Amino acid sequence: MENNKTMECNKFTEEENFQRVAKKVSVTTIIGNLVLSVLKLIAGIVAHSSAMISDAVHSASDVFSTFVVMIGIKLASKEPDKEHPYGHERLECVAAIVLAMVLFITGLGIGAEALGNIVQGNYNDLQVPGMLALVAAIISIVSKEGMYWYTRINAKRIDSSALMADAWHHRSDAFSSIGALVGIAGARMGFPVMDSIASLMIFLFIVKAAYDIFKDSIDKMVDHSCDEETEKDIFECVIENEDVMGVDLLQTRIFGNKIYVDVEIQVDGSYTLQEAHKIAETVHDNIEKNFPKVKHIMVHVNPAVK
Numbered sequence: 001m002e003n004n005k006t007m008e009c010n011k012f013t014e015e016e017n018f019q020r021v022a023k024k025v026s027v028t029t030i031i032g033n034l035v036l037s038v039l040k041l042i043a044g045i046v047a048h049s050s051a052m053i054s055d056a057v058h059s060a061s062d063v064f065s066t067f068v069v070m071i072g073i074k075l076a077s078k079e080p081d082k083e084h085p086y087g088h089e090r091l092e093c094v095a096a097i098v099l100a101m102v103l104f105i106t107g108l109g110i111g112a113e114a115l116g117n118i119v120q121g122n123y124n125d126l127q128v129p130g131m132l133a134l135v136a137a138i139i140s141i142v143s144k145e146g147m148y149w150y151t152r153i154n155a156k157r158i159d160s161s162a163l164m165a166d167a168w169h170h171r172s173d174a175f176s177s178i179g180a181l182v183g184i185a186g187a188r189m190g191f192p193v194m195d196s197i198a199s200l201m202i203f204l205f206i207v208k209a210a211y212d213i214f215k216d217s218i219d220k221m222v223d224h225s226c227d228e229e230t231e232k233d234i235f236e237c238v239i240e241n242e243d244v245m246g247v248d249l250l251q252t253r254i255f256g257n258k259i260y261v262d263v264e265i266q267v268d269g270s271y272t273l274q275e276a277h278k279i280a281e282t283v284h285d286n287i288e289k290n291f292p293k294v295k296h297i298m299v300h301v302n303p304a305v306k
Helices: 002-046 050-076 090-119 131-158 161-188 193-221 228-239 273-290
Strands: 246-255 258-267 294-303
Touching: 002 050, 002 131, 002 161, 050 090, 050 131, 050 161, 050 193, 090 161, 090 193, 131 161, 161 193, 193 246, 228 246, 228 258, 228 273, 246 294, 258 273, 273 294
Parallel strands: 258 294
Antiparallel strands: 246 258
């Protein structure tokens, strides 16, 4: 009884830490992105840079996406209820999918405008960006790369797919700012169309990031199995029990940021039901102890064939 209370207390503390870290990271990046969006928008307008204005829109979309992440993490952390006995972890994946869609739509808007400027052919009508746009691009690259690493480290720390998706959103913004920097520099060197080409490159970066986030989230939504190394480690954990004579089946599936395990073990057929049940409990507890991400384990006992 005391052990069960301790486990429940640990789980509660872990959930509290998950919420605290996610909220802290989200609020920090929201403030950073708001400041950066305003800076880049002003620089883009004053310095006549379509690439910098596009980059400002991308940063503004980060603010919205982080709100989506916060909502997703909050909903995913809800306790299981009668209608959702297995919990709400997949809602975090839904948040990541929404984020991917926002990224894709943002990219399409930027790409369409850039392509229009390129194909119209009259490049002399395009204004040459000012020096302020170059400075804003450099500040953006440094800031967004910093946000990427800050968010990524914390996403790994609490194992949050939505927060990791947000980290890659920051990285895509850093890449897009590099593209903006190159385009603005090229335009100032006498090639005005380079600013629009940079916007088109930003579009490609955004779409790639959206695809990666979408694919990862879908994998977690459709009961994708764990990687081979994790399954091998779970197998070793099961077979190390001296009463387990073999493993007939081992299946895993990813549920949000958690893992579900189904395993069929062989034990001596002469054991009583109570003895076999005790072995199954031991296997269950060992997996739970050694693999913190495992949320649910089903252990089925088969009589060993002699």
